[in-house]
Amino acid sequence: MERKNFKAMNNFIDLRSDTVTKPSEEMRKAMFKAEVGDDVFQEDPTVNQLQEYAADLLGKEDSLFVLSGVMGNQICLNVLTNPGDEVICERDAHIFQYESGSPAALSGIQIMPVDGNSGVITPIQIEPYIRPTSAYYMPRTKVIEIENTHNRAGGTIHPIENIINVGELAKKYNLFYHLDGARIWNASVASKISVKEYASYFDTVSCCLSKGLGAPVGSIIAGSRDFIKEAFRVRKAWGGGTRQIGILAAAGLYALKNNINRLAEDHEKAKLLAATINNCKKLKINLQSVQTNILIFQSVNISIDDALILCKEKGLLLSTGKPGFLRAITHLDVSFDEIKIASKIIEEVFN
Numbered sequence: 289m290e291r292k293n294f295k296a297m298n299n300f301i302d303l304r305s306d307t308v309t310k311p312s313e314e315m316r317k318a319m320f321k322a323e324v325g326d327d328v329f330q331e332d333p334t335v336n337q338l339q340e341y342a343a344d345l346l347g348k349e350d351s352l353f354v355l356s357g358v359m360g361n362q363i364c365l366n367v368l369t370n371p372g373d374e375v376i377c378e379r380d381a382h383i384f385q386y387e388s389g390s391p392a393a394l395s396g397i398q399i400m401p402v403d404g405n406s407g408v409i410t411p412i413q414i415e416p417y418i419r420p421t422s423a424y425y426m427p428r429t430k431v432i433e434i435e436n437t438h439n440r441a442g443g444t445i446h447p448i449e450n451i452i453n454v455g456e457l458a459k460k461y462n463l464f465y466h467l468d469g470a471r472i473w474n475a476s477v478a479s480k481i482s483v484k485e486y487a488s489y490f491d492t493v494s495c496c497l498s499k500g501l502g503a504p505v506g507s508i509i510a511g512s513r514d515f516i517k518e519a520f521r522v523r524k525a526w527g528g529g530t531r532q533i534g535i536l537a538a539a540g541l542y543a544l545k546n547n548i549n550r551l552a553e554d555h556e557k558a559k560l561l562a563a564t565i566n567n568c569k570k571l572k573i574n575l576q577s578v579q580t581n582i583l584i585f586q587s588v589n590i591s592i593d594d595a596l597i598l599c600k601e602k603g604l605l606l607s608t609g610k611p612g613f614l615r616a617i618t619h620l621d622v623s624f625d626e627i628k629i630a631s632k633i634i635e636e637v638f639n
């Protein structure tokens with residue numbers, strides 16, 4: 289395994305992901321002061337406080353602190369399905385593209401990817417893929433999943449009317465409805481629709497504390513009391529039962545209380561960068577996809593690998609999005625001044 293020199297990484301403007309943030313001084317103080325107990329016994333007061341706070345924020349009966357977004361999504365899918373079942377999602381969904389084949393490996397289920405537009409699948413696109421319950425020789429469709437904001441589509445916000453319509457379709461066929469809301473906070477701040485309203489349309493929700501919100505670890509899954517009881521069991525079975533984890537829950541609680549509204553700044557930074565990218569001769573961007581903190585764009589006459597190297601040589605780290613696309617993500621550890629420098633670098637490389 290390659291181990292990187294972390295001091296050297298500090299010299300870059302790092303727009304590879306909103307997961308590269310470091311806990312702030314205030315967040316670290318909250319972690320230092322956290323009261324802790326054994327969370328496998330459900331006796332960690334800070335974890336319990338986080339779970340109550342998050343359940344309330346999301347308008348669900350209960351919630352559970354888990355170690356990562358992947359763990360959150362996969363526990364939800366595991367609880368909602370039986371081996372041999374099928375989950376419908378958009379083809380570029382994180383659960384299909386980036387979760388290491390876990391639906392098959394951990395739950396014995398398969399994904400039915402449906403082609404969508406900018407991460408959105410509509411009832412008309414979904415309905416033909418719902419398996420007839422009489423077909424004993426087919427898998428059983430159990431869950432419809434959507435992602436909001438959509439990572440591969442460039443941080444796009446899922447239109448609320450479609451969320452509602454797909455929810456009605458799920459009800460009609462007696463299917464569960466799961467939200468990968470890793471960045472639901474960004475969707476909420478940009479659309480001004482509360483996370484509670486977004487979550488209300490779904491049976492289960494997974495959302496991350498360690499992306500735009502700046503916590504070092506963790507995600508929250510939320511749903512009914514019975515669902516969380518089962519999720520607690522699965523988390524333990526998968527080795528995710530931890531002890532004095534309140535130290536990390538304190539960071540998550542701090543993030544939820546202090547770092548949601550400021551995401552508007554990250555969206556502004558993304559718009560500034562998008563304007564620069566749009567003016568570069570060797571770059572192509574769809575400005576309509578720039579809705580939150582993720583930018584996906586294409587380079588013209590310059591390979592993705594070369595583009596990444598040329599930017600890195602000048603002190604800017606970008607990453608790759610879906611095949612053929614470059615990606616930049618703004619976050620709380622990159623200032624407006626650094627965005628200006630990043631813009632200059634982009635202009636130098638791509639004009």
Ligand SMILES: Cc1ncc(COP(=O)(O)O)c(C=O)c1O
Nearest residue numbers: 356357358359382435439468470
């Ligand atoms: C939409 C989405 N879901 C889930 C995840 C998984 O989160 P984690 O990396 O914490 O496992 C990510 C990570 O980038 C994501 O973008």
